[in-house]
Amino acid sequence: MKETLTYLAPANLDSLFQLMADYPQATIMAGGTDLLVEARKHGLPSYLLDIKNLKELNYIKIEAGYLAIGAATNINAIKESPEIEIWCPALRKAAEAFGCYEIRNRATLGGNVMRASPGAEFAPLLWVYEAKVRLLASSGFREMAILDFITAAGKTKRMPNEILEAVLLPLYDPKNSLQGYRRIARVAGMDLASLNAAVLILNAFDPEARQMRIAFGAVAPLPDRPTEVEALLAGKKITRELLAKAKVMLYEHYQPRATSLRATPEYKKIMTGNLLEMMLEEMGMIS
């Protein structure tokens, strides 16, 4: 590693891609809230390419059936967005739980996705929304399901000449769907989630047509949708008896690693079912 740090701050996307071509070794930095913590352990990269203030990556807008959130949009902007309140209220809830005001003002959605941490705040929601990512290179863009994009903890399919440009959330009719988010942490103040969970219910008010999407973070190497539990709860009234079966299935489905810093495997296994119950209770879905 060279001793000096070269800090590059492009004014627009054209200049970003020129700098990426000129300095292929440069590390992209958005809010820097993961990168600078990493730098304490491994040292700063020699070249930093700061994308945080690029207007082209800072937006929240509706486009062709999706809510598109630019990768450099910070978490406070997500928390305060009226569009997100309408279309993705559970995402707002996750933004409220995230860090503290100062961290939320720097941290970005794009950085959260690219860090690909198993316990990332937004991951279970992006899984139940079946979100897509849009990657941009100087030659054009491509889109991919988030499920295919994140391949392992800390690993994605981004190519070196690409940036994450946006996260695309399908629009689910709020009159017909319900969504929830819950997390548990060791302390009430600022702490990463020990376990987090999301639910999206489609055709929520018609038990026979009801579809369930459930996802958990920080309980497996990747965020996970327990599809057999989704199938069990779909298309019928959710009674206490049915929920008890779902909780047993969840308990058996997950084998969290023993080395987790934030909670024991047994606690996480039990809490998957409890978080699901809390969210369904809040939604008035248990009969």
Ligand SMILES: Cc1cc2nc3c(=O)[nH]c(=O)nc-3n(C[C@H](O)[C@H](O)[C@H](O)COP(=O)(O)OP(=O)(O)OC[C@H]3O[C@@H](n4cnc5c(N)ncnc54)[C@H](O)[C@@H]3O)c2cc1C
């Ligand atoms: C005190 C503190 C509290 C925190 N609390 C939480 C919390 O409650 N929940 C939570 O989930 N996380 C939390 N975090 C972790 C961190 O804030 C988040 O993961 C955040 O979303 C990272 O975004 P960033 O913009 O700061 O990313 P950066 O640190 O700038 O970047 C992270 C990684 O993504 C890459 N990258 C960033 N943007 C792009 C892009 N557009 N295209 C390609 N690559 C890109 C970078 O090269 C880097 O590898 C916390 C961190 C701290 C220090």
